[in-house]
Amino acid sequence: MSPLFAEFVGTAMLVLLGEGVVANVLLKKTKGHDSGLIVIAIGWGMAVFVAVLCTAAASGGHLNPAVTFALALADKFPWDQVPAYIAAQMAGGMVGALLVWLVYRDHFEATADADAKLAVFCTGPAIRNTPFNVLSEVVATFVLVFAVLNMAAPRFGLGAMNALPVGLLVLGIGVSLGGTTGYAMSPARDLGPRIMHAILPISGKRDSDWRYAWVPVVGPLIGAALAALLFKVNF
Template identity: 75%
Template sequence: MTPLIAEFIGTALLVLLGNGVVANVILNKTKGQNGGLIVIAFGWAMAVFVAVFCVASYSGAHLNPAVTVALAVAGKFAWASVPGYVAAQMAGGMAGAFLVWLMYRHHFETTECADTKLAVFCTGPAIRSLPGNLASEIIATFVLVFAVLHMVSPKVSLGAIDALPVGLLVLGIGVSLGGTTGYAMSPARDLAPRLMHALLPISGKRDSDWGYAWVPVVGSLTGGVLAALLHSKLLMA
C-alpha cells in the first residue's frame, strides 16, 4: 500500500466510523438514537484508533490536513509531499461520507429536520458566533496537534496499540472541548463531507452552510500551525 492510498483508506475509515456514530445518534429510528455527546465522542475516538492502526505503518496516519501541514512546519514531514497527502485525505473524507449516507439512507428519509441531516456530515456551532467558534476550533486543534507531535517518535513501540493514545486524545478533546462547535479539527472531516452533503441526492436537505464552512478549515490549520511552532520553539529552548 502506497502512502497516498493509505491516507485515502485511513481517512475514509475515519469519516465512515466517525460520521457514522453521529448518524446513529441523531437520525430518526436508528438503534442508537439519542445516545448523546458521550457516545459520539467515544465513537470518534474508536474511529481514530481503527484508522490509525490500519495505515500508520504505510503513511504515518496523518488522516488530517491540519496534522500534515503542522508536521511540515515542525520539520517532521517533507513539504513536497503535503499536496498529495491533503488530496488523498480530502478524497478519503468524501468517500467515507458517501458510505455513511449509503448506510443510513433510509434513516435520512425518515428524518424531517434538515439541520440534523447536515449535522451528520459536518460540524456546526452550538451558539453561532464566528470569532468564538473560530477560537474554539483553534484551541481544540492546538491540543490535538501539540499532543500528536509528542507521539510522532515514541521511545517504546507497541505496534498497533500505538494508535490507542491518539484515540484517547480525541476522546478527551471531545468530552472536554466538543460542546461548542463539535470539534472538527480537520478539513478532511468537515469540508470533504460537507461537499458530499451538497452533492448527494438527500431528500429534504438544506444548504450546506457555506457561510460557516471556513471556520473549521481556518481554525484547524491555524491551531495546527501554532502547535507546531510552539513545539519547535520548546525543542530549541
C-alpha cells in the same frame, strides 16, 4: 499499502465510523437514536483508533490535513509530499461521507430534521459567534497537534504514537471541548463531507451552511500552526 492509498483509505474509514456514529445518534429510527454527545465522542475516538491502526505503518497515519501541515512546519515531514497527502485525505473524507449516506439512507428518509441531516456530514456551532467558534477550533486542534508532536517520538506522525493513545486523545478532546462547535479539527473531516452533503440527492436537506464552512478549515490550520511553532521553538 502505498502512503497515499493509506491516507485515502484511512481517512475514508475515519469519516465512515465517525460520521456513522453521528448518524446513529441523530437520525430517526436507528438503534442508537438520541444517545448523546458522549456516545459521539467515544465513536470518534474509536474511529481514529481503527483508522490509525490500519494505516500507521504505511503512511504515519496523518489522516488530517492539519496534522500533515503541522508536521511539515515542524520539519518532521517533507513539504513536497504535503499536497498529495492532503488531496488523498480530502478524497477519503468525501468517500467516507458517501458511504455513511448509503448505509443510513433509509434513516435519512425517515428524518424530517434538515439540521440533523447536515450535522451528520459536518460540524456547526451550538451558538453562532464566529470569533469564538474559530477560537474553539484553534484550541481543540492545538491540543491534538501539540500532543501528537510531543508524544510521537522518535518517528513522527499519528501512527508513531500507536493507535490507542490517539483514540483516547480524540475522546478526551471531544468530551471536554466538543460542546461548542463539534471539534472538527480537520478540513478533511468537515469540508469533504460538506461538499458531499451539497451534491448528494438527500431528501429534505437544507443548504450546506457555506457561510460557516471556512471556520472548521481555517481554525484547525491556525491551531496546528501554533502547536508546530511552539514545538519548534522549544525543541
